[in-house]
Amino acid sequence: MKLRKKRVTQVATETEAASEGGLVFHPLDQFIPTSLFGDGAVHWYTPSNLTLWLAILVLAVVGVFVLGSRGRGIVPSRIQSVGELMYGFVYKMIEDVTGKDAVKYFPYIMTLFVFVLFANYLALLPMSYSPTSMIAITAVLGFGVFIAITVLGFVKHGTAFLGLFWMKDAPGFLRPIIAIIEVISYFVRPVSLSIRLAGNITAGHVVIKVFAGFAALTLASPAAILGIVAIYGLEILVAGIQAYVFTILTCVYLKDALHPAH
Amino acid sequence: MATDTHETVVSACLDSHGGAIGMPQLCGEWIPHQIFWLLVALAATFFVMSRIALPRIAAVLAERSGTITNDLAAAEELKNKAAEAEAAYDKALVDARAQAQQIVAEAKAEIQAELDVELAKADAQIAEKAAESEKAIAEIRDGAVKSVTDVAKATTKELVAAMGGTADAKTITAAVTARMKG
Amino acid sequence: MEGDIASIGAGLAAIGSGIAAIGVGNVAGNYLAGALRNPSAAASQTATLFIGLAFAEALGIFSFLVALLLKFA
Structure with a gap:
């Protein structure tokens, strides 16, 4: 990200204050998608830096999981053992959290985990672009999980799935109130799932960019x-934890869909 | 930024120098772009994982656990064989020891028997020799006593004669014999 | 210094991040206290720990988001 000396914009007050102070912060410019070929507008089909880094992500996945396990060694190579470690990690998580009958959804959850994990870690490379900091992208992931799980719940249990919201243990007069709260919290799930991921990644990148802005001052640069x-x-910690949390919450929600009775 | 040199505004969310207006994440113009490429990437990832990577890793893991199970079984078998071999070795050792003891006992008994025979023979010889010796000693002693008696008689006779008396042989003999006994 | 009322709002919203930090610290601290009392049960509850951390942190992220929206949107 280049520092721009001055910018003439509609929001003049902000930028003037910034350029007068000598400190120029553009922490959000790193999230702008730019067209890879030419300077044109970014339409929905335009190959952009987002496309580039998603392609790198897919190549990394291929590298770790396909090329890494090419040898099919009984004694694994290094990359192969990384892939097997992730495989075992997610597999055990599904078994522990959701139950043994959820193992048939393993490829979907593994894909989610690997996608989010690789996106988070690739975004930490300098000059890279972070797909998981886009709220639209995490919202597609979160709402995709939400819709898939809800449909699955209704297909598996029919209207009995609504029993998820109707607490039989609660005293009678409280049940409708609890049901309303449960319904609200159910619909907040995809929102919190997507905003948590995007917010964490965005926050980290913005904070790093702001510190980088302080580094322009001679005095503050060592501290910055x-x-x-x-x-x-x-x-680095957050990138791993957020991928883990996204996956484990998906497993928890999937458990609700498979076993709605509390 | 590619749009830096570009003064024309290419997006509603960019200012004339390519800086972001507001959060780029929330710019509605780019959302279809993001979703489209996300779906493409997700589909590619899912294809790679579900068709190639996961079955392969599952196969490798199953093969490995199978190999480990087989190896463990083989190791168990070898261990049993080793235990058997050890038992056989121990048995052989005990047998050999018992046999050795038996041989030793037999040899000892044989030697004892031979020794007894030789001892008996030696004892007999010794007894014979001792008897012979005793006889010789007795003869010598008798001889010596007789000589002493003769000498004593003669001496007594001479002494009596020298002292001027006469003595008959009978008296002298009785006196000498009485002295000798005393 | 120039500015607008939205910046003040953004600053106020950022307080929420700090409050969420208290919540995250609460979750982690209570987990640690429990884990020290009964270390054998600690390993089985790491998943719960992370879920709790994630829920507590998500609300802080919401306030961070509000701050960003007020400042930049």
Whole structure:
């Protein structure tokens, strides 16, 4: 991201204040999709830097899971053991959280996990573009999970799936109130699922960019660079944890759909 | 930024220098773009995972656990064989020891018997020799006693004669014999 | 210094991130206290820990999002 000396915009007050102070923060510019070929507008079909990094993601997945396990070694190579580790991790998570009967949904959940994990980690490379910081993208993931699980619940249990919201243990007069709260919390699930992921990744990248802006000041630069290192370490942790949380919450929601009775 | 040198505004969410107006994530113009490429990438990932990667890894893991199970079974079998071999070895050792003891006992008994015979023979020889010796000693002693008696008689006779007396042989003999006994 | 009322709102919304930090600390601290009392049960509850952390953190992220919206949108 290049520093621009001055920018003439509709929001003049903000930018003037920024350029007068000598500090120029454009922490959100890293999320702008730019066309790979030419400078034209980014239409829905335009190959952009988003396309580039999603392609890199798919290539990385192919590299780890297909090329890595090419040898099919009984004694695994390094990359193969990484793939097997993730496989075992997600498989065990589904078995533990959702139950043994959910193993047939393993490919879908594994795809989600691998996609989010690789997107998070590739986004930490300098100059890269982070797909999972896009609220639209995480919303498609989150609502996709939500709709799929809801449809699955109704297909498997019919209207009995609505029993998920009707607490039989609660005292009678409380049941409608609890049902309303349960319904609301059920519909908040995809929102929180998607905003959590996008918000975490966006927040990390914005904070790093803001620290990088401080590094332009001579006096503050050592502290700013140390801060970037520290935040980068935290972001490596967050990238893994958010992929884990996204997957495990999907497993928890899937469990509700498969076994709606509490 | 590719749009830096570009003064024309290419998007409602970009200012004339290519900076973002508001959050790029929320710009409605780019949302179809993001969703389209997300779906393409997700489909590609899902295809790669479900068709190629996951079955292959599952096969490798199953093969590995099978190999491990087989190897463990083989190891168990070998262990049993080793235990059997050890038992056989122990038995052989015990047998050999027993046999050795038997041989030792037999040899000892044989030697004892031979020794007894030799001892008896030696005892007999010794007894014979001792008897012979005793006889010789007795003869010598008798001889010596007789000589002493003769000498004593002669000496007594001479002494009596020298002292001027006469003594008959009978008296002298009785006196010497009485002295000798005393 | 120039600015607008939205910046003040964004700053106020950012307080929510700090409050969410208290919640996250609460979850982690209570998990640690429980894990020290009964270490054998700790490993089985890591999934619950992460889910709890995620829920607590999500609300902080919401306030961060509100701040971003007020500031940039």
